[in-house]
Amino acid sequence: MTVDDELEGQIAEWRAYMHRRRELDHADAEELEDHLRSRITELTEGGLRTDEAFLIAVKRMGSLDALSREFAREHSERLWKQLVLPGEPDTPATARSRRELPVMVLCAVVAALAIKVPSWFGTDLDDDGSFYARNISLFALPALAAYFVWQRRVGLRVVGVLAVLFVLAAVAANAYPLADDAQSTVLTAIHLPLALWLVVGVAYTGGDWRSDRRRMDFIRFTGEWFIYFVLLALGGGVLTAVTVNVFAAIGLDVEDFVSLWLLPCGAMAAVVVAAWLVEAKQSVIENMAPVLTRVFTPLFATALLAFLGAFVWTSNGIDVERDVLILFDLLLVVVLGLLLYAISARDLTARPGLFDRLQLVLVVSALVIDAIVLLAITGRITEWGLSPNKTAALGENVILLANLAWSAWLFLGFVRGRMPFGRLERWQTRYVVVYAAWAWMVVLAFPPLFDFA
Structure with missing residues (x-):
């Protein structure tokens, strides 16, 4: 080092x-x-x-x-603790933190109402599910970006870039003549949220997206946000069930209100509320994403090794239908997530230990699985030709393969004491740009490239 x-x-x-x-x-x-x-x-x-x-x-x-x-x-x-100490009541930082709640509430209300705007013009959620699938990220993420613009005091130039990107996303989602059952429609619905989430990342970093440290901060935030959003969703499910049954006890049917207002508006508002909770709790408790990483890394490593053993033992090929490809891509994304959040919480100066070796096993196992999936996809393309789904799956697995391969090499060098851990962290934070470029390519270029199929 x-x-x-x-x-x-x-x-x-x-x-x-x-x-x-x-x-x-x-x-x-x-x-x-x-x-x-x-x-x-x-x-x-x-x-x-x-x-x-x-x-x-x-x-x-x-x-x-x-x-x-x-x-x-x-x-x-060398006593690293997180102390919960009250701030001075009259400091400017405390006064600003008091204003964060009403600003967050305003942004959450905007996100909640945004999903109802199309219905005011005759496009209901029940009647045009394809429209809402393509545009779901455009309802909440602009409001979330606005919250961070206010919180980080982002300059007008960065605000202009954010606005252009959101407008470009809205045009791509709605200007192309996409059929409801077209593969490009599904790809847009999957990739546009990822592309716009990384746009939110620009607002989160205060426009300093080139900074490795800022990108790692955003990666940490993403993991914590996801956990809080899931917790809010679970709580919302309990609230929905209680609401429906309580009103049913007095003979009132509120299912229409729940399906048309409570669930969609609540989901959009929860996107902003979860972000506020992550920001608000930073000084209170240990981050949860790294803790969960410690729990699930050995479990996923065991599961992947078991899959590889079964694959070799049975000699069965992989079915490369769309749902299966999505499943494997999600698996690889989870592996990268476990790697990222372990990196985010690690002391860069600490020597390699058992957990680092477990992560190396996890990464190498995922790398082998990705190579197997790529071979299956290539064979299917050779036999049946290119399609939007297969091309997207091919590109995504190549991108993941490159990340996993170099991560495995850097991890091996670190475990053997030949490379500093910081190189692995920098590699992961800088690779985020590749994901963003690919997501935008799928959204903007794939529909016309495949004749909007």
């Missing part, structure tokens, strides 16, 4: 600590980090080693700032 990698690992740990503190917003944390880096530079230029410069810089900042002082004390003792 190089000196620069070790220093970046220490700064990353310090930054994660600061971001968990509710007293600091992202702009304040950025300012503190710039201040820390400049102090480290001054000290190293004076002849100190980087680890000494880091500790001294943090402690000197601690004499100026209460939060840094607390971090300095804990870092010196």
Whole structure:
């Protein structure tokens, strides 16, 4: 591990600590980090080693700032905790945090009402499911992006780029003459949410999308958001069941209200509410995505090894129908998700351990499965020719194969002590751009390329 990698690992740990503190917003944390880096530079230029410069810089900042002082004390003792301390009631950061709730509520209401706008013009959810499938991400994600634009104080130039991308997505989803049962319709419904979620990522990062650190922050946010959204959905399911049965007890049928208003509007609002919960709880409890990663990594590794063993034992080929391809792609995405969230919570300076070796087994197993699926897809294309579904599956599996292959190589180098862990983190954060480019290609280029089939 190089000196620069070790220093970046220490700064990353310090930054994660600061971001968990509710007293600091992202702009304040950025300012503190710039201040820390400049102090480290001054000290190293004076002849100190980087680890000494880091500790001294943090402690000197601690004499100026209460939060840094607390971090300095804990870092010196290597006691990494998440303390729940109330902020000062009159600080600007606290005042801004109080305004976040009404702003979040406003954005959630906008998202909830957006899904009802088409019905005001005669396009009902029950009558035109294809329209809603193509446009589902356009109802909630602009409101979520607006929330982050306000929270991050994004500049007008970035706001303009976000607006153009959302308009482009709306045109692509609605201007093409896509039949309800066309393969391109399904591909648009699958890939447009991914493309626009990464557009939201630009707003989340405050427009600083080129930063590896900011992209990793967004990856962490995505995992936490998904968990909170699922929890809200489960709670919403309980609320729906209770509502229907309580009103049925007095002879009132509210199923139309539930299906036309409560469920669709609640789902759109939950997209924004889940994001607010992730932001609000950062200083309260440990992130859940890395914790779940610890639980499911060995389980998925075992399942993939069992599948490969059964595949070799039975010599059965893989059925490459659309649903099966989607299933395998989801499996590979889950594997990458487990890898990403383990990376996001890992101390970059720690030595490789048993869990790292388990992850290497998981990645290599997924790589072998992806290669098998690619061979099956290639054989099917050779026999029956190209179609939108097969071409999309081929491209996605090639993209995943490249990611998994290089990740396995970097992981192997790290486990053998020949590469720093930071290289794997940078590879994953920079590869996000490839996913974004592919999603936009499927949405914009595939329909006309395949004659809107």
